[in-house]
């Protein structure tokens with residue numbers, strides 16, 4: 001059993017990868033212009049401010065676009081093909097990249113409502129994943 005390659009949890013991404021400890025997906029928000037964004041970074045991509053805090057999202061959104069990965073040189077992922085990598089547009093607006101799980105890859109569609117879950121990698125890292133939402137996007 002190979003383990004999932006761990007994301008780089010240093011720097012501005014640290015809060016993102018720790019966010020799922022309580023099952024809540026959080027995103028960085030600029031306190032100067034009020035906008036949320038992804039990916040995590042040290043300055044707001046909208047206004048350039050470095051005044052960033054982290055806010056909870058509802059963890060629901062829709063698939064904006066996706067691809068089905070059918071081969072991988074990395075053992076963890078090679079054991080899981082085919083799998084879906086998607087850009088999920090959250091109800092709050094930002095788009096995040098994540099795997100879509102718990103469904104047939106052939107059933108995934110653009111616009112499909114999804115909700116977040118987390119894979120606990122240990123060492124305080126929780127990888128956000130999405131699965132088809134029951135009851136539609138929030």
Ligand SMILES: [Zn+2]
Nearest residue numbers: 030033044047
């Ligand atoms: Zn800003």
